[in-house]
Amino acid sequence: MSVRIGLISDIHVDLNRIQGEEVVTSLLALEAVRRKLDILLLAGDISSDYALSLKTIKALEDASCVRVLFVPGNHDIWNENYPGRTAWESYEALLEHPGNLARGAAALSAGWTAVGDLGWYDFAYGDPSFSRADFKRMSYGKRTWQDKIKSVWDRSTLDMHRLFMERLEKRLIEAAKTNAVKKSANVNFVAAATNAMQDADQAVSLDSGATGQKIIFVTHVVQIREFTVQNPGPQWKYFNAFLGSPEYGELALRYGTKLSVCGHVHHRQQYVRGETRFVCPCLGYVTEWPAPADPEKQIAETLQVFELGPREAIPLTNARGQAAVERDSNA
C-alpha cells in the first residue's frame, strides 16, 4: 500500500497570467492526473486573496479528482483586496477547506501523517550587521516587506513565529505518538492495547533521537538556512530576515520527519540532512521564468512527486527533470 504525493508551492494564480489568462490551475490539474497523484500538496501562496485561493483549490480538485492538502502562505492572508481586514480573518476563512493542514494533522495512507501550518519569521536569517530594531521596521532603502502593510495580526512578528512553533510542535508530538502506537501495534497487538500510550510517551520523551518518522512536515516559510538567498547583496542581507526561521527545520529534525516541505523563497531545491529530505518546490512568478514563458514546462519541472511507501518516501523521477538535491556533508 503506498500513496503518491505531488509537492508544489507558490503557484500565485492571480499573478501568473499569460496574455491576461490564468493558466496555472488547469495545467496543474492536468499534470496531477498525468503523474497519477493521489494527493497534491500546496505549500502556500496560492494567490493574494483568500477567496481566490479557496476557489482555486476547489477547481484543482474538481478538474483532477485528486485530494488537495495545503498550508496558507503569507500572500493568501493579505488584505490588499479587503482594506481593514485582519490576517486572522483570512487565516480563519481558509480553515473552511478540509485540506488545510492548519486545521490539524491529516492521516494519509501507508501510515503517513501530514503536519503543517503557515509559520512566520524571527529575523534569524537576516544579516547580523542589522539590529532587531532594524528588522522590526521591515523596510530597507525604498522597499518595504509587504507583510508589514498587508498581514495585520494582533501581535508582534516574533510572537506570531512563537505561536506557529508551539502549534506545530504539539501536532508533531501527536503524530509521533500515533506512529509509536502503530509501531507497537505491529510488534504485539495485545501489548499495544494496554501499553501503547505509555510506549508513545516514552518515544516522544526521546524526541532528540527520533529518526525516520513517516511524517510530512509543511510550512510556507523557509525551514533551513540553505534555502535562503545565498551570497545576498545588501537588499537580501536585510530581507532574508523575513523568509522564515531555522527553528522550523530544527523541529523537523528533532521529530525525525522524513519529508519537510516549504515555499516562500521561489527556489526549486532539495536538501537531505540525515533522514530528513527538505524540499522547496516553488513555481514562482511568470516574471521569474525563462522567456518565452512556458507554464506547462515550469509546472512539470517544479512538481516533485514521491511514493510514500511502508518505509520510505521514494522520489519519482520526472522526464522533465528533478530539482537539484544537495546532501549535508556531515550527515
Ligand SMILES: [Fe+2]
Ligand atoms: Fe511566493
Ligand SMILES: [Fe+2]
Ligand atoms: Fe510567501
